[in-house]
Amino acid sequence: MDETQGYCPVFHRAVELIGRRWNGPIIRALLDGADRFGEIRSRIPGLTDRLLAQRLRELEREGVVERASSATTVHYTLTTKGHSLAPVIESIAQWAAAWEPPGSTSSAQGRSAADSRRR
Amino acid sequence: MDETQGYCPVFHRAVELIGRRWNGPIIRALLDGADRFGEIRSRIPGLTDRLLAQRLRELEREGVVERASSATTVHYTLTTKGHSLAPVIESIAQWAAAWEPPGSTSSAQGRSAADSRRR
DNA sequence: TAGCGTCACTTACAAAGAGTAAGTGACTAA
DNA sequence: TTAGTCACTTACTCTTTGTAAGTGACGCTA
Numbered sequence: 567m568d569e570t571q572g573y574c575p576v577f578h579r580a581v582e583l584i585g586r587r588w589n590g591p592i593i594r595a596l597l598d599g600a601d602r603f604g605e606i607r608s609r610i611p612g613l614t615d616r617l618l619a620q621r622l623r624e625l626e627r628e629g630v631v632e633r634a635s636s637a638t639t640v641h642y643t644l645t646t647k648g649h650s651l652a653p654v655i656e657s658i659a660q661w662a663a664a665w666e667p668p669g670s671t672s673s674a675q676g677r678s679a680a681d682s683r684r685r
Numbered sequence: 686m687d688e689t690q691g692y693c694p695v696f697h698r699a700v701e702l703i704g705r706r707w708n709g710p711i712i713r714a715l716l717d718g719a720d721r722f723g724e725i726r727s728r729i730p731g732l733t734d735r736l737l738a739q740r741l742r743e744l745e746r747e748g749v750v751e752r753a754s755s756a757t758t759v760h761y762t763l764t765t766k767g768h769s770l771a772p773v774i775e776s777i778a779q780w781a782a783a784w785e786p787p788g789s790t791s792s793a794q795g796r797s798a799a800d801s802r803r804r
Numbered sequence: 805t806a807g808c809g810t811c812a813c814t815t816a817c818a819a820a821g822a823g824t825a826a827g828t829g830a831c832t833a834a
Numbered sequence: 835t836t837a838g839t840c841a842c843t844t845a846c847t848c849t850t851t852g853t854a855a856g857t858g859a860c861g862c863t864a
Contacts, residue, residue, distance in 0.1 A: 585703055
């Protein structure tokens with residue numbers, strides 16, 4: 567019998583790419599218009615240079631992000647594949663908003679620092 | 686949701702819960718009807734007892750999964766919160782199917798598009 | 805009732821990944 | 835000249851994951 571019914575390696579790969587630590591917020595920042603390294607970093611509290619550089623390289627390898635360096639500046643943009651993640655990000659954001667933990671109100675902003683340091 | 690800076694800790698939390706290693710496939714298996722520990726494990730190649738036990742405990746703590754142990758058996762089911770992840774899983778599956786990498790087309794482990802439709 | 809298998813875990817240890825901090829060279833504004 | 839920003843690297847530490855083996859409770863078969 568098929569032991570792995572309902573299992574799909576393509577789905578598995580996708581969910582771990584999207585859900586890999588920091589990738590969600592990074593893709594969201596890019597969808598929101600951030601296109602510089604420092605801009606992305608400054609939008610995501612807790613994310614360090616090291617991890618951002620690594621994640622961007624991985625996303626580039628996956629064809630989600632494109633890196634363009636002109637003479638003086640480096641720009642990161644989403645590819646078509648990357649842009650097509652918008653509905654995924656949107657559905658996660660909707661779920662998150664609907665099931666926002668009771669403790670956090672709309673002013674959850676203040677908890678961001680503590681949040682990123684939980685562990 | 687705050688769109689002023691584009692960063693939202695609630696979203697961050699959600700995407701890392703859903704995307705945490707193995708959680709996507711686990712939730713998908715539960716949505717597909719698996720409800721026993723061994724059944725979930727056997728549907729997800731590579732997932733070990735240790736990690737499955739840990740992930741289920743975490744998902745339970747997050748209110749996504751419910752554990753019910755009768756005299757002889759243990760059952761895992763999705764809560765309402767868990768079931769409401771169906772559209773998220775669905776949108777990821779669609780994205781994955783649309784952007785399936787060229788190399789993995791002749792997978793013997795199950796055709797992605799067909800599999801993602803089982804329910 | 806002895807032996808074997810399954811179930812739902814747990815424990816121990818090594819490897820991989822992430823966090824912290826400091827450094828790099830190229831450029832730029834004061 | 836000096837200081838600062840930008841887009842990264844490198845080194846080190848600590849946490850998480852992978853691998854493998856073990857646990858007790860239960861069931862089946864002979």
